[in-house]
Amino acid sequence: MTSLPVAEPARTRRAALRLIRLDGRAFAVMILLNALAAAAGLAGPWLLGRIIDEVKSGAGVAAVDRLALALLVFALVRLLLSRYASYVGHRFGERTLARIREQFTERALALPVSAVERAGTGDLITRGTTDVAAVGVTLRDAGPEVLIAAVQALFILGAVFVLDPLLGACGLLGLIGIWFASRWYLRRAVTAYLAEGAANSALAEELAATTGGARTVEALRLEHRRLRSCHDAVEECRRTRLHTLFLRSVLFPIVDVSYSVPVVAVLLVGGTLMMRDPSAVTLGTVVAAALYLRQLSQPLDTILEQLERLQGSTASFARVEGLALAPRSAPSEAPPVPADDRLEVAGVRYAYDGGPDVLHGVDLSIRPGERLAIVGPSGAGKTTLGRLLAGMDAPRTGSVTVGGVPVTGLDPDRLRERVILVTQEHHVFLGTVGDNLRIAAPEATDAELRAALAAVGADWVGELPDGLGTDLGHGAHRPDGAQAQQLALARVVLADPHTLILDEATALLDPSTARHTERALAAVLEGRTVVAIAHRLQTAHDADRVAVMQDGRLTELGTHDSLVAADGTYAALWHTWHGVKE
Numbered sequence: 330m331t332s333l334p335v336a337e338p339a340r341t342r343r344a345a346l347r348l349i350r351l352d353g354r355a356f357a358v359m360i361l362l363n364a365l366a367a368a369a370g371l372a373g374p375w376l377l378g379r380i381i382d383e384v385k386s387g388a389g390v391a392a393v394d395r396l397a398l399a400l401l402v403f404a405l406v407r408l409l410l411s412r413y414a415s416y417v418g419h420r421f422g423e424r425t426l427a428r429i430r431e432q433f434t435e436r437a438l439a440l441p442v443s444a445v446e447r448a449g450t451g452d453l454i455t456r457g458t459t460d461v462a463a464v465g466v467t468l469r470d471a472g473p474e475v476l477i478a479a480v481q482a483l484f485i486l487g488a489v490f491v492l493d494p495l496l497g498a499c500g501l502l503g504l505i506g507i508w509f510a511s512r513w514y515l516r517r518a519v520t521a522y523l524a525e526g527a528a529n530s531a532l533a534e535e536l537a538a539t540t541g542g543a544r545t546v547e548a549l550r551l552e553h554r555r556l557r558s559c560h561d562a563v564e565e566c567r568r569t570r571l572h573t574l575f576l577r578s579v580l581f582p583i584v585d586v587s588y589s590v591p592v593v594a595v596l597l598v599g600g601t602l603m604m605r606d607p608s609a610v611t612l613g614t615v616v617a618a619a620l621y622l623r624q625l626s627q628p629l630d631t632i633l634e635q636l637e638r639l640q641g642s643t644a645s646f647a648r649v650e651g652l653a654l655a656p657r658s659a660p661s662e663a664p665p666v667p668a669d670d671r672l673e674v675a676g677v678r679y680a681y682d683g684g685p686d687v688l689h690g691v692d693l694s695i696r697p698g699e700r701l702a703i704v705g706p707s708g709a710g711k712t713t714l715g716r717l718l719a720g721m722d723a724p725r726t727g728s729v730t731v732g733g734v735p736v737t738g739l740d741p742d743r744l745r746e747r748v749i750l751v752t753q754e755h756h757v758f759l760g761t762v763g764d765n766l767r768i769a770a771p772e773a774t775d776a777e778l779r780a781a782l783a784a785v786g787a788d789w790v791g792e793l794p795d796g797l798g799t800d801l802g803h804g805a806h807r808p809d810g811a812q813a814q815q816l817a818l819a820r821v822v823l824a825d826p827h828t829l830i831l832d833e834a835t836a837l838l839d840p841s842t843a844r845h846t847e848r849a850l851a852a853v854l855e856g857r858t859v860v861a862i863a864h865r866l867q868t869a870h871d872a873d874r875v876a877v878m879q880d881g882r883l884t885e886l887g888t889h890d891s892l893v894a895a896d897g898t899y900a901a902l903w904h905t906w907h908g909v910k911e
């Protein structure tokens with residue numbers, strides 16, 4: 330399985346800056362308001378210092394009252410400013426998250442089917458849900474909180490330096506412990522938390538597999554083996570959790586002690602200075618500086634707490650942004666128009682994900698209106714050729730063209746009008762019956778939808794409470810396998826392609842469903858070019874021509890009768906199958 334790309338750090342940074350620029354005004358207002366709130370917060374300790382000095386110098390109650398009132402006013406101003414700042418910040422976060430979601434949906438829809446198939450839909454879903462949500466939380470909470478805390482910490486340190494540069498230097502020196510401890514921690518935390526997350530996922534997977542397959546486990550007496558693997562998974566969870574706990578148990582005590590160090594240093598140095606020369610520094614200044622440094626623990630705590638989250642969501646954002654690096658399916662400018670409906674395969678070689686070639690130079694010309702069956706042993710390359718014919722993948726070398734134009738060069742709408750691959754997977758989308766059908770023909774009228782449903786024998790739609798307007802899916806009408814297939818085939822009728830690539834759509838169905846589908850299919854095939862990847866030789870017998878594939882090569886091509894007469898591989902297959910039938 331090949332994962333979808335992940336953006337490298339420089340690209341992730343550029344994308345983040347682009348998002349900020351798109352809502353630059355709100356971002357600037359948020360920063361400004363936070364800075365003002367932080368500045369208002371600085372008044373508290375300074376005013377307290379002033380009160381102490383006023384009391385010491387014997388000033389009256391009125392002076393102290395004035396300072397106390399100012400203290401109250403600044404506290405109120407700070408509260409209002411920071412409230413408004415977080416309101417602006419949250420709005421900025423939600424708008425940006427909406428932008429990321431829209432961009433993600435756009436990019437996901439532009440991905441070629443082959444890229445999603447190779448990465449597994451799980452990867453795309455995790456990026457679209459867990460990763461986008463993690464980025465959202467960061468944008469709304471962690472990001473602004475860290476910014477606010479950083480501004481506050483800077484202002485507080487600045488204030489101590491303004492009060493007295495020597496006391497400021499003492500405060501700064503006291504913080505060195507935090508700097509080293511957090512660097513030590515952050516270097517190890519990412520891997521440790523990733524390992525813990527992976528161990529949790531593995532345990533969940535083990536438990537789900539054991540409970541989901543309980544009957545099989547019981548029938549095959551696998552209890553001991555399952556218990557052992559669950560036990561191993563639990564043990565790994567414990568081990569990784571203990572490691573992250575150890576990291577925290579080192580960091581937090583050091584940080585807690587380090588918060589007190591600058592305060593103690595300021596009190597010691599300030600006290601010594603005062604005793605030596607009372608005019609050098611006042612008691613109020615020393616107390617204010619100590620209070621400031623005490624206040625510093627709050628923003629620093631926030632920064633440390635959120636840094637981890639920021640690291641996690643940076644990884645998430647790199648995965649979300651990585652989608653931009655995936656190949657896009659639709660060609661952008663002036664898509665070419667096919668001259669006619671002839672499908673040509675010329676010198677096609679194909680390899681999955683840089684592996685060995687599984688098609689080794691296939692040439693095939695399919696006439697409009699013809700029915701061609703492709704047969705061959707399992708792994709011969711029939712499905713791969715079918716996917717290339719339907720434009721779901723491009724050949725490594727050689728070409729697959731319709732009317733002279735490469736099928737992968739057609740835009741999706743035009744390709745849908747030309748070639749459609751019909752497989753056994755029939756997805757029913759959330760929405761009404763009409764919505765499910767209009768995917769293939771957005772402009773179709775209700776009458777056209779009904780005609781398509783009638784063509785595939787989907788009479789059941791007429792009996793639904795709201796007909797075409799009936800909701801399908803959870804909590805609404807849930808179509809069974811046969812009905813889902815009829816909807817898929819009605820979509821094909823509506824798209825009206827001239828060529829159908831049929832991956833033996835009925836081969837894996839139960840007999841009653843298969844009967845229904847075969848009737849519907851016969852109606853759909855009428856008047857079209859059909860390339861059937863045949864698992865049953867009856868399909869080959871009924872076709873105009875049969876192509877035999879072996880080991881990625883087209884080894885025989887001709888009518889059923891001529892191939893039987895030629896007495897080659899097809900004849901042998903036919904006789905074996907016929908023999909088995911009789």
Ligand SMILES: Nc1ncnc2c1ncn2[C@@H]1O[C@H](COP(=O)(O)OP(=O)(O)OP(=O)(O)O)[C@@H](O)[C@H]1O
Nearest residue numbers: 681682684687705706707708709710711712713714
């Ligand atoms: N997604 C994939 N990744 C890597 N190799 C693949 C993939 N799908 C098919 N192959 C390989 O390509 C070769 C051709 O497979 P393909 O499915 O086209 O054969 P097939 O004739 O359709 O077989 P079957 O009748 O079993 O469906 C096989 O060797 C198969 O293992």
